Amino acid sequence: MRNRPIPEATVARLPMYLRSLLDLAEGRGVMTVSSEELARLAGVNAAKVRKDLSYLGSYGTRGVGYDVEYLLYQITRELGLTQDWPTAMIGIGNLGRALASYKGFAERGFRITALFDADDNVIGEEVGGIIVRHIDELKEAVAEEGLCIGIISTPPSGAQEVAEKLVDAGIKSILNFAPSHVNVPPDVNVRRVDLSVELQILSFYQQRTKAIETAREANRRLENQQTDRR
Amino acid sequence: MRNRPIPEATVARLPMYLRSLLDLAEGRGVMTVSSEELARLAGVNAAKVRKDLSYLGSYGTRGVGYDVEYLLYQITRELGLTQDWPTAMIGIGNLGRALASYKGFAERGFRITALFDADDNVIGEEVGGIIVRHIDELKEAVAEEGLCIGIISTPPSGAQEVAEKLVDAGIKSILNFAPSHVNVPPDVNVRRVDLSVELQILSFYQQRTKAIETAREANRRLENQQTDRR
DNA sequence: TGCGGTTTGTGATTGCACTCACAAGCCCGT
DNA sequence: ACGGGCTTGTGAGTGCAATCACAAACCGCA
Ligand SMILES: NC(=O)c1ccc[n+]([C@@H]2O[C@H](COP(=O)([O-])OP(=O)(O)OC[C@H]3O[C@@H](n4cnc5c(N)ncnc54)[C@H](O)[C@@H]3O)[C@@H](O)[C@H]2O)c1
Ligand SMILES: NC(=O)c1ccc[n+]([C@@H]2O[C@H](COP(=O)([O-])OP(=O)(O)OC[C@H]3O[C@@H](n4cnc5c(N)ncnc54)[C@H](O)[C@@H]3O)[C@@H](O)[C@H]2O)c1
Numbered sequence: 001m002r003n004r005p006i007p008e009a010t011v012a013r014l015p016m017y018l019r020s021l022l023d024l025a026e027g028r029g030v031m032t033v034s035s036e037e038l039a040r041l042a043g044v045n046a047a048k049v050r051k052d053l054s055y056l057g058s059y060g061t062r063g064v065g066y067d068v069e070y071l072l073y074q075i076t077r078e079l080g081l082t083q084d085w086p087t088a089m090i091g092i093g094n095l096g097r098a099l100a101s102y103k104g105f106a107e108r109g110f111r112i113t114a115l116f117d118a119d120d121n122v123i124g125e126e127v128g129g130i131i132v133r134h135i136d137e138l139k140e141a142v143a144e145e146g147l148c149i150g151i152i153s154t155p156p157s158g159a160q161e162v163a164e165k166l167v168d169a170g171i172k173s174i175l176n177f178a179p180s181h182v183n184v185p186p187d188v189n190v191r192r193v194d195l196s197v198e199l200q201i202l203s204f205y206q207q208r209t210k211a212i213e214t215a216r217e218a219n220r221r222l223e224n225q226q227t228d229r230r
Numbered sequence: 231m232r233n234r235p236i237p238e239a240t241v242a243r244l245p246m247y248l249r250s251l252l253d254l255a256e257g258r259g260v261m262t263v264s265s266e267e268l269a270r271l272a273g274v275n276a277a278k279v280r281k282d283l284s285y286l287g288s289y290g291t292r293g294v295g296y297d298v299e300y301l302l303y304q305i306t307r308e309l310g311l312t313q314d315w316p317t318a319m320i321g322i323g324n325l326g327r328a329l330a331s332y333k334g335f336a337e338r339g340f341r342i343t344a345l346f347d348a349d350d351n352v353i354g355e356e357v358g359g360i361i362v363r364h365i366d367e368l369k370e371a372v373a374e375e376g377l378c379i380g381i382i383s384t385p386p387s388g389a390q391e392v393a394e395k396l397v398d399a400g401i402k403s404i405l406n407f408a409p410s411h412v413n414v415p416p417d418v419n420v421r422r423v424d425l426s427v428e429l430q431i432l433s434f435y436q437q438r439t440k441a442i443e444t445a446r447e448a449n450r451r452l453e454n455q456q457t458d459r460r
Numbered sequence: 461t462g463c464g465g466t467t468t469g470t471g472a473t474t475g476c477a478c479t480c481a482c483a484a485g486c487c488c489g490t
Numbered sequence: 491a492c493g494g495g496c497t498t499g500t501g502a503g504t505g506c507a508a509t510c511a512c513a514a515a516c517c518g519c520a
Contacts, residue, residue, distance in 0.1 A: 063518095108429070
């Protein structure tokens, strides 16, 4: 079991377990945690937690649970968070500024160490302690500073172009905040964060429940009419 | 087919098709689009596009493709974007400010119409043309102003408390930016956007490809040694 | 040492989503 | 009117992920 490749769905949940475990460890110095408890904290099914963790190895003790510290270390290692990944951000506008000065990333092993933009008015400016450079310096910076991850926070019109520059510079992991799909070679991993999409999905289900409510109301009225008639 | 419930995975993709169609319609006045083309733009498989769209109805024409305008309207309607959904945001810090003044949401039918915080220093301030109110006024505001969606952008420690207040006020759709899981009744829909999680997933795959590269390199060296020996 | 209570790890099963492949259907030119 | 070239819509097959259910294993206690 533990030599099999870890399913994508499991990888996506590991960070959630990590977060819950950190809460347990930092908050009160909890020593062990059961799959049931961890499931509650992370908001998933207990069996799923156990199966997920079993892909990493047999790190639990039957009848007891999982050692919080040990599990923390194992997940951290599995996610590759024992080393930190120098990260470049391209497009230093409203969103870029908020993200670049956010302290929460550093806590999780991501240091945004390089900022780039195409606008001369922005270049040279200092954001979160880092000087913004011209996008043309990207390739050199990646080579010299070992940048591994690229964050795109330009408008959608520039996203594809920026993605190509990142790929050309040798970056294999991209987080895209622009609401557009970017095309990259198959060995490059792109993840998209699109806030409007999330809102639109909420909208769909909201509308659906509203529609059901309205239908119920209509039904009730209909029934009342029939009762009146009798 | 078109009376069956729409699968979750399809709902999650509709916003992407919507975006691509808008690009087609606004950019050059494209009249029709094939599933192949739409798939390329949205970055998915053509068969998937067709199946997804077939859940909405038979809106395509064989041998021709889909009428862009008509399909746009149908997806918009299906997602509930023909009406707009007044949205409340709670926690007006760094991220909250960036989001509240972002114009991109309004374009997609979401108006952030009410801002709340718990900090007296923030309350009364104007952000993106809206006055920040105290969180205690939330319930009344929801009732009077018909707020439908709540966005949580407080630190994780406050997220659960805020979520409960939103639920208590009658909100059924929540977008949570705090990196923590919130517990809500089953009739409330929560979506989480967690940037660190996305980075951690990238980290996992990045580490994996690095490990493979290192292994290859080791192999190459080993082979060279053997060649030398002969 | 043995027993009862507890919790893990994992085969087995179910369900969902993706992909394939192709008949049905449309347009256009002749 | 009809045939050729396209493109949709969808049944069938496949694979992955979620859930169930239980044997195996552990702890503490008598
Ligand atoms: N601001 C928000 O709250 C918010 C919310 C959701 C999504 N987004 C998305 O995030 C992205 C950024 O939003 P923003 O509000 O920060 O935009 P912005 O206009 O404030 O900033 C964009 C920055 O990117 C730079 N840029 C443009 N083209 C570039 C290129 N080719 N190479 C390098 N730099 C380039 C610009 O000079 C500018 O500094 C957009 O795609 C937006 O849709 C923003
Ligand atoms: N800033 C970023 O770029 C960024 C990036 C990723 C994630 N996040 C997450 O987004 C959230 C907000 O981040 P931020 O940087 O804006 O934080 P912040 O500290 O700047 O702002 C938080 C705001 O929430 C308010 N608040 C706290 N508790 C509250 C409560 N119980 N009720 C109402 N209001 C309350 C505070 O008064 C403050 O104004 C955090 O959870 C953070 O982890 C932020």
